Amino acid sequence: MPEPTADIRDPTGWSEEVLPTRLSAIRESERRVLSRLAELGYGEDCRFAVRLAIEEALINAMKHGNRMEESRKVRLAYRVLADRVEIRVADEGAGFQPACIPDPTVDENLQRPCGRGIMLMRSYMDEVTYSANGAEVHMVKYRGSPVRGFPPEGRRR
Amino acid sequence: MADKDIIQTIERDGVTIARVRLEAILTSEQVEAFGKALLPLADVPGRRVVLNFLGVHQLTSMALGEIIRLHKRLAEAGGELCLADIDPRIWEVFAITRLDRLFRIFDREEEAVAALLGEGEAET
Numbered sequence: 336m337p338e339p340t341a342d343i344r345d346p347t348g349w350s351e352e353v354l355p356t357r358l359s360a361i362r363e364s365e366r367r368v369l370s371r372l373a374e375l376g377y378g379e380d381c382r383f384a385v386r387l388a389i390e391e392a393l394i395n396a397m398k399h400g401n402r403m404e405e406s407r408k409v410r411l412a413y414r415v416l417a418d419r420v421e422i423r424v425a426d427e428g429a430g431f432q433p434a435c436i437p438d439p440t441v442d443e444n445l446q447r448p449c450g451r452g453i454m455l456m457r458s459y460m461d462e463v464t465y466s467a468n469g470a471e472v473h474m475v476k477y478r479g480s481p482v483r484g485f486p487p488e489g490r491r492r
Numbered sequence: 493m494a495d496k497d498i499i500q501t502i503e504r505d506g507v508t509i510a511r512v513r514l515e516a517i518l519t520s521e522q523v524e525a526f527g528k529a530l531l532p533l534a535d536v537p538g539r540r541v542v543l544n545f546l547g548v549h550q551l552t553s554m555a556l557g558e559i560i561r562l563h564k565r566l567a568e569a570g571g572e573l574c575l576a577d578i579d580p581r582i583w584e585v586f587a588i589t590r591l592d593r594l595f596r597i598f599d600r601e602e603e604a605v606a607a608l609l610g611e612g613e614a615e616t
Contacts, residue, residue, distance in 0.1 A: 358520030383550065383581055390518055390552050440590035446560050451553035451589050458588045482584060 348414040349421075354393070356401040356409060356426075361393045364411050368422070371415040377478060384459035385420055385476055391452035392424040392472055400426030400470060422460075422474045430468030458482060498529035507605045508533065511544040517555035527558040534565035541566060542604040546577035556591060563595065572596075574604035 352367075354360045368389060372382050393409060401407035412423040439450035457463045459482055462475040500511045510533055517526045533541050543559070563573045574596045578586065586592045598604040 362519055380581075386518075386550065387552065387585075394520075394552070394554065442593075445590065445594045446564060448557045448560075451556060454589060455553055455585065482588075 348416060349412050350414065351410060351412040354409045354411060356397045356403055356405050356407045358394065358397060361390065361397075364393070365389050368413050368415070368420075371413075372420060375415050375417065377415075377420070380482075381420070381476060381478065384482065385422070388456045388460045388474055388476070389422055389424075391456050392422065392474065395452055395472075396424050396426035396428075399431070400428030402428065418478050419461075420476045423471060424474075425466075425471035428470055430466075430470040432469055433465050495525075495529040495532070498525050499533075501533070504605055505609060507540045507542060507608050509542045509544060509601060509605065511546065512548050515547060515549055517548060517551040517558075520554075523552065523554045523558060526555060527561070530558055530562045534562060534569055534571065537569045537571070539566065539569070539571040540574075540608040541571065542574050542576055542601055542608065544577050544601050544604075545575065545579065545582060546601075548582060549579055551582060551585065553589075556585070556589065560591070560594070572608060574598060574608055576601045576604040 350367075350371075352364050354364060365386060369382055369386055372385060377385075389411075393411065396409045397403060401409065407427040409427075410423070410425045412425075414421050433453060436450045436453055437444050437447070439445070439447065439454055444450070453463075456472070456474060460474040460476050461480050462473070464473050465471065466473075498513060500513055502509050502511075510530075512526070514522055514526065517523055530543075533539065541562075543562070559575075566573050575586075576598045577600060578597060583592075583597070586595070586597065596604070596607065598607060
């Protein structure tokens, strides 16, 4: 069973993996990123956030970007620095316009399936930016930063 | 993985308590198994269900989709769904996505059962 076909770490700290479009391929890559976070002492909240964001980004890339065509690849690049974690996920699909995704939190969309993954990525990471065609997402999480986008009326119990 | 390894169900006073036995509903396999295990819960018309998340520490938007699907199917069949014992980090996920407005969420299983039996309204 082919697993990531490349794992390259460059001098700037970026590691890159090329994954087949297969949801089961996500787990190992995710595990490697999280191990790196643990090595550098990132806390549980940060690891929770990064894990959720990577999972959502890779699922989106495979399902919506590559339309689950296994021959298409997903490129995952990451670097874990002392002050931040950066993740890039790129697919081989036609791209999309994030601004066109309906807001999943308005009443009429609460029971619809779309947009929730992107919303979680934006809430749990500090920066989420898309390439012009939407086929690549770049996410940054700073050490110690709180969850953004948490509703003011909400609270952690 | 058998459904009973994903969801353990017990009946109490006419309420079905479904305890999720996964620590994470994250990978495609986990989400698929979770969704499959939820399906039979909506088979009985008018069923009242408490979905207990004690011990679940992570889930994704796909898992949320499966819970929404159960909620819709139960509602269509005249039933009702409450959620209980949700880890604080998971509760945040529900709050961020505003699904805390869609679902009735309780701190503890017994509070959810009582609410479904019309004995209390201690929603969080």
